[in-house]
Amino acid sequence: MFFHKRINRNGKVSRKIISRVIQNHPILTMSLIGAFLSVIIIGVTAKWSLISSIIMPEYTLGLYNRAFWENFMVEAHGFLLDFIMFGILVFGMDRLRMSREQRSKTIRRQREETERMEEELSDFAALDLPEVNVKKVGHIKRLQRLGVRVFDVTQLTINRCNIKELVFTSGSRLIGLQLQNGHMTEIKFDEVAMRSSFFNNTKIKSCSWTKCDLRNLVLKDCTAKGVKFVECELTNADLRQANLTAAKFNGSSMEGVKFEGAVLNRADLGNVINLDLNALSLAKSIDYIYLDLELLKELKKLKPNMKISESISGQWGIEPQHQQIDCTVDTIVASECN
Template sequence: MKIIIKSPVATLATIAAVLVLAVFLITAFWSDVSSTVLPNTKLGLYNKDFWENFLVELHGIVFELSIIGVLLLWLDSKRTKSGEIKRLREDLEDYSTLDYPEINVKKLGHMKRLNEHKIKNIDVQNLVLNELKVKGIIAEDSRLIGLKIVAGSVVSSNFKSMRMRSSNFHESTIKSTIFESCDLLKSKFNESICKGVDFTNSSLERADFTNSDLQSSIFNGCDVRGAKFDGANLKHVSFHNSKHLTSELLLRAKNLDYVKVSDEIMAELIAQRPDMKYQKNKGRP
């Protein structure tokens, strides 16, 4: 019912369907209708022959309403939707670098409305959303280079194949969020809480995770060349098949308990960090 009320096309289509059904039933059972409702009723020109002719003409009217009317209204709604999407994109681009609370809220609202229109390729650079709770945003196969969400939060969002280099999530909380196959070169996650975040197959070259809480996060298949994990909590973090991962990068972390790395790197970590806890496998002391 809500869909019908909100959509003019659905409203007109519903009205047309009801009219088509009514006209069809009256025409199909005209003998019963005419004998019951209009047996011998006559008022001026309103007689049985008139109503029969009227039904014939009504078929053409209903056909025009249901086909041409719905089609024209649908085309108009598509044009209106396209215009709104264009306006939302232009506003995001125009206000991207402004950092005022009310403007940031407006920009986030524009992103949500684009998602409501099934738009996932959100392409804007240097977008500032500082101190906001960014929840439920989906962005794929486009650019959010220089995205800034400082001292805010990112919740239940999904970023896939995004170019997001030089983004800044300093002192933010990120949870239930996926960065899959994203370019996060030189991005900042320092002093942030990123528990359980999935960075699978992303490029994190020279990314900064200094003093961040990365417990149970996933870095499988990531390129972590030159990434900084100084003082970070890497408890239960998975680095399976990570590229350019070395024990030197991890040894600066505050917590390495149960970190998941290759046997070679694990042996080096155990030798230099006897305090760390780890899962003992066969052949591993």
């Protein structure tokens, strides 16, 4: 009984597999059937003398005689040709047409869905309600899964939300973006216009801005250890009370930036433009900051208690190797980066 059940069960599984193959690959199925018929018909015809002499040498039943079967084999070749021409080629072309239509419908449906979500993002961009903000973040994630990387939404408000693993590429306009009291992880902004954006009291981790327009950016009271601003326009940015330990500002324009109360330990300000050293000296902590040597010497005069060190190569502002700390780790003790 046990083996009988196993055989039945295996038989059902086999039938399901065969049925699935036939449904999903009809052209392949018909090709296999055509090949099987071709082997039988051509094989019997080629060995007709041998087969007819063994199976039915002189046997006759009504019209079923040797001549009938010879004519039958001739007609079988006509059937095989019709099967190949109409059963496989015509059916295959029809299946290809149906596949193209299905792909077109799928693309059109995705385009309509994309347009709908983009319209909803624009319509409800400035509305600041928890459930609406969550829906807007959901739309952004779904659009990104559909391959959308360029967004044009002004005054987009997603306060108190958690966003991660998103990419915004060149051509995007996120002017006035607001993500306050939220979390932002592994977000990349490449050549994005997002001036007057607000990230007050937001925790930012593993995020980068490259060649972005960040004029009037507000990072007040946020935690943004190790973030990167590469060749960005940071004019009049507000970094007050922000924890920017080990942040990188390479090649960025920093005219009019507010640093009061900010933590910039081990921050990299190499090749920055229009940096106001008086404003930078108002930061809470700038220990072991990386800065051009001449600027660092002037900054030391403005803030004598800042910690600096001189490496063997003569480059100032680099923390001694035995004191360096990875300030991008979430579990770091606050006193180590303050």
